[in-house]
Amino acid sequence: MKTLYNRVFGQYWNPVMTLVVAGIFSAAYFGLTGTVWAVTGEFTRLGGHVVEFFGGDVSGWAYFDLVHLEGSSFARSDGWIVWGMLIGALITVLLANNFKIRKPQQKRRYVQGLIGGAIAGFGARLAMGCNLAAFFTGVPQFSFHSWIFIVATGIGTFMGVKVAKTKWWKGKPKLMKGGPAPVPKREKRIVQPYVGGLIALLYAALIVWFFVTGRPLLGTAAIFGAIFGILIERGQICFTSAFRDLWLTGRTLMAKAIVIAMAVSSLLTILIIANTGMTPITQVASIGTFVGGFLFGLGIVLASSCETGMMYRLMEGQVLYLFVFAGNLIGVTALAFAWDHLGVYNVLVAGGEKLNLIPAMGPGWAIIATLTMLAGCYLFIVIYSKHKRGTLILPKGEKQIVS
């Protein structure tokens, strides 16, 4: 029992397996509810609630009609995906005894998190989704906007890395000479797993209550939200690092995992669509998708996390991500305002159209095109990594690169 517990909570899960499981669950969630695993749409609604709370009137904002700002977050399935992810991640963080208030030594990180978060939030909503709806769950819906988004995010993250590597951005830590190494404080009594277990029980009761009171959609969202939260926390799934680490050092682990998982999810989704006749979720592909994807990519590297990764890091006690979350909400709300008030829609989005591969080329070609595109991504990752690691300047000459 103890060894099983250690295997599950003592170490992080293999990211490839974890993401494949997440891809399977996201396809299943679509099959059950007709909606996808997504978070930033709900963030936009939360931003709307904040504006309303401070007495603002958002009834005339066109973007809130688009994302259906009605009722409270707790009465929406998209809301329970977000709350479920936060609670699920918190449960496993506690069960693993891994909660700790972590404050960056470099104070500039807070400003960076806020700015990066705002840029990422703005970009994500302009592109109609973050790493989920416009990427991880967008590709398997055969929505062409996600293809544009991947390229644009790639360019944006590349630029972000250029900024993050500069001296004034990264700052300098104190390098202390010699030891003694600081002795970490050890907790005398481990209480976190008990708190985690208690929260898990309460949350399970809430889910039962949703089903008993005739709200199966909320119950389903609450279950899937928690599963997604647990998976991204236990696998330390970081969409930001998939792009960033490739540009930074040629690290490929996360990028490959995401591509493989999207391929699995795409195959499952096409089977579901072919067998049920369900309509895939399609978003508008426009110049806005490209501009938004670029801004999103830039923002997530500056903030050190996207909207998804931010959620479990916040639950780990990383204080930085409170600022990133605030930045995200500011960004999505700014976009919702700029959408009609500042003409963003007319300039960047109005010329676009909803393009889905399934009606455009039939289900067979849609899956072939998607898998070919993903194979192309995989190949690019391998080749770029070889190039990057091959050009790393080795510090002491004779050392071998082991990749």
Add this chain to the structure above:
Amino acid sequence: MSADFTLDLRGESCPYPVIYTLDALKDMQKGQILHVVTDCPGSFRNVPEEVVSAGYKLAKEPEKAGQEYLFYIEA
């Protein structure tokens, strides 16, 4: 294990533990030992991976102490 230098990166989030560690190692003499302490969960995986792929050696298996991670890396 005695270290020549110590980097206390507790509180810093990804990717800075990796960047700082590689920066510090670059300026060290071959054979010197760098001790790194982090508490960003992502760093438990990416710090050892990145130092090894940059051609350095782990002088000792990474260690988890409570919510913190201890690394000993040979430049």
